[in-house]
């Protein structure tokens with residue numbers, strides 16, 4: 001006869017209660033990177049909160065016409081694309097808080113974000129705060145901002161019907177917006193500091209062929225002048241050092257962008273220009289904090305790469321949430 005020994009029930013470990021105020025993931029920024037991150041995170045059934053200070057869609061909404069986002073053979077306006085992305089995440093029930101995220105604290109097992117004096121907690125955070133227009137830093141630029149100095153052709157272009165305007169810069173933004181402005185302005189002078197455009201060849205070819213667009217090569221803006229509104233721009237030819245006064249009604253400045261990385265300055269590793277350094281999984285130097293989109297140090301800033309970053313960051317965040325907090329910092333510190 002065998003004696004049956006009843007197995008003792010295993011002691012049940014008390015499950016740590018989830019804090020009801022703790023999100024799995026907070027996404028700061030509602031541009032294409034943030035919205036794609038939200039799309040993936042919501043579909044993974046994470047408890048997600050998005051923080052956005054202005055409008056969903058980000059800088060892309062100020063682009064009149066996007067013709068290099070796949071799936072839209074006829075092109076699509078930035079506003080339409082932003083609205084479509086927004087509809088997609090709203091259908092998944094994304095929670096959105098409108099306000100400015102002013103601080104991010106990395107606590108022992110969660111992150112704490114302050115938005116206009118209110119605190120939100122999450123296991124992980126994705127920073128998708130994008131960039132803002134760089135300034136020339138010349139006399140008159142700040143004073144005449146909104147009175148002839150603009151950083152948004154889509155917003156301000158219609159005010160310049162049959163006027164003479166100037167576009168500063170030689171990148172994709174400058175050339176794309178100069179082309180857009182031809183529908184309003186009489187004449188557009190593009191000022192570029194070199195004698196070769198940085199913009200994609202297809203855009204450069206269109207601009208060079210456009211009868212309304214003129215170029216000031218190897219030239220820089222020295223000052224923007226005007227009484228109530230812009231009336232003149234002083235240029236310097238870099239080869240001859242000669243100065244030239246050009247009468248214009250408006251100046252559109254597109255000389256690149258600077259990252260909106262203030263929130264994590266001093267916390268995560270930034271490159272020399274202030275962009276957030278990440279690995280291929282969008283992990284920053286601090287576990288639980290990820291970055292996606294234009295705010296990240298990378299070579300190609302496009303809507304399509306922002307969206308890809310967002311998807312990767314959400315997936316990496318999901319994995320890190322499932323694994324739980326780790327003590328070790330990753331190698332990108």
Ligand code: NAP
Nearest residue numbers: 068169170171172173174193194198254255256257300301
């Ligand atoms: P960008 O590609 O960095 O070009 C900035 C332009 O401004 C360059 O031509 C640069 O001259 C010039 N510049 C910079 N600082 C200057 C200064 N202080 N004074 C005078 N000129 C100055 O910036 P972006 O055009 O805003 O584009 C940002 C990113 O978005 C890029 O990756 C771009 O490809 C992307 N983007 C893509 C599209 C599209 O694919 N449809 C549209 C818009 C933007 P140098 O050339 O001499 O450096």
